[in-house]
Amino acid sequence: xxxxxxxxEFLGQPPNASSHGYQIDHILEFCHWFMGALFxxxxxxxxxxxxxxxxxxxxxxxxxxxxxxxxxHLEFSVVLIEAVLLLGFAIPLWAKRVNQFPPGKExxxxxxxxxxxxxxxxxxxxxxxxxxxxxxxxxxxxxxGLDPNDPAGKDDIVTTGELHVPVNRPVIAELSSxxxxxxxxxxxxxxxxxxxxxxxxxxxxxPIKTGTDEVxxxxxxxxxxxxxxxxxxxxxPQDYQAWLKERAExxxxxxGAAPSPSPGAQQPQNKPPAxxxxxxxxx
Ligand SMILES: [Cu+2]
Numbered sequence: 001x002x003x004x005x006x007x008x009e010f011l012g013q014p015p016n017a018s019s020h021g022y023q024i025d026h027i028l029e030f031c032h033w034f035m036g037a038l039f040x041x042x043x044x045x046x047x048x049x050x051x052x053x054x055x056x057x058x059x060x061x062x063x064x065x066x067x068x069x070x071x072x073h074l075e076f077s078v079v080l081i082e083a084v085l086l087l088g089f090a091i092p093l094w095a096k097r098v099n100q101f102p103p104g105k106e107x108x109x110x111x112x113x114x115x116x117x118x119x120x121x122x123x124x125x126x127x128x129x130x131x132x133x134x135x136x137x138x139x140x141x142x143x144x145g146l147d148p149n150d151p152a153g154k155d156d157i158v159t160t161g162e163l164h165v166p167v168n169r170p171v172i173a174e175l176s177s178x179x180x181x182x183x184x185x186x187x188x189x190x191x192x193x194x195x196x197x198x199x200x201x202x203x204x205x206x207p208i209k210t211g212t213d214e215v216x217x218x219x220x221x222x223x224x225x226x227x228x229x230x231x232x233x234x235x236x237p238q239d240y241q242a243w244l245k246e247r248a249e250x251x252x253x254x255x256g257a258a259p260s261p262s263p264g265a266q267q268p269q270n271k272p273p274a275x276x277x278x279x280x281x282x283x
Contacts, residue, residue: 021190125155183218
């Protein structure tokens with residue numbers, strides 16, 4: 001299959017960096033080669049027909065038509081291959097993506113809040129609970145509308161443009177939008193999902209390579225759509241903890257790092273209403 005990988009490279013696909021991505025790559029490669037073969041076949045047939053049935057050679061129409069069964073067999077083979085691709089590969093892979101989510105304790109859950117023209121991210125902080133969001137609290141300093149009165153949101157980490165995730169741990173991203181329909185597209189993770197106002201749409205992936213990848217908006221969402229890009233940084237678990245700590249300090253939290261990457265060590269604690277000032281004042 002290694003020679004098949006050329007076509008994805010040729011089409012400008014970044015290298016796959018997720019655990020399920022190779023399956024999508026195989027389907028893409030196969031479809032492109034298959035369509036290439038069909039294109040060559042049909043083109044050859046078209047040229048053959050132009051020459052074979054030219055007017056000089058066939059002055060009168062033949063009403064009996066084709067009697068050979070070759071074209072029927074070829075057509076049937078094409079339908080069969082397409083049915084196998086769809087029923088045997090594409091639908092089972094899709095079903096796995098939408099039905100077999102990793103357990104919430106094992107995965108890193110992040111809220112992705114899209115807006116014209118950037119992606120905001122909310123992480124639950126050390127208490128493991130997401131703070132409530134409301135459109136009434138949205139302001140320049142509070143882009144996701146975090147409720148300043150909700151204690152669960154005091155330690156939440158909010159970033160814009162850049163999302164950090166640890167390597168080899170499933171990530172569940174819950175997508176929503178503040179304005180129009182966007183599409184949270186991670187090309188290197190081979191995953192995308194629409195961010196629709198009023199809906200919460202989960203997608204999941206497991207990054208398997210550390211590095212910096214591109215996040216783009218996959219829906220034409222307005223004049224600034226072309227610039228709706230961000231970064232996904234896949235960290236080692238140590239770097240991820242360091243990043244969490246840094247963000248928590250920046251936000252004015254005193255809690256330090258948030259949930260440990262090992263699922264067993266995660267201890268959600270019910271934090272009493274914190275007396276400290278809100279890191280994201282409304283106004
Ligand atoms: Cu967009």
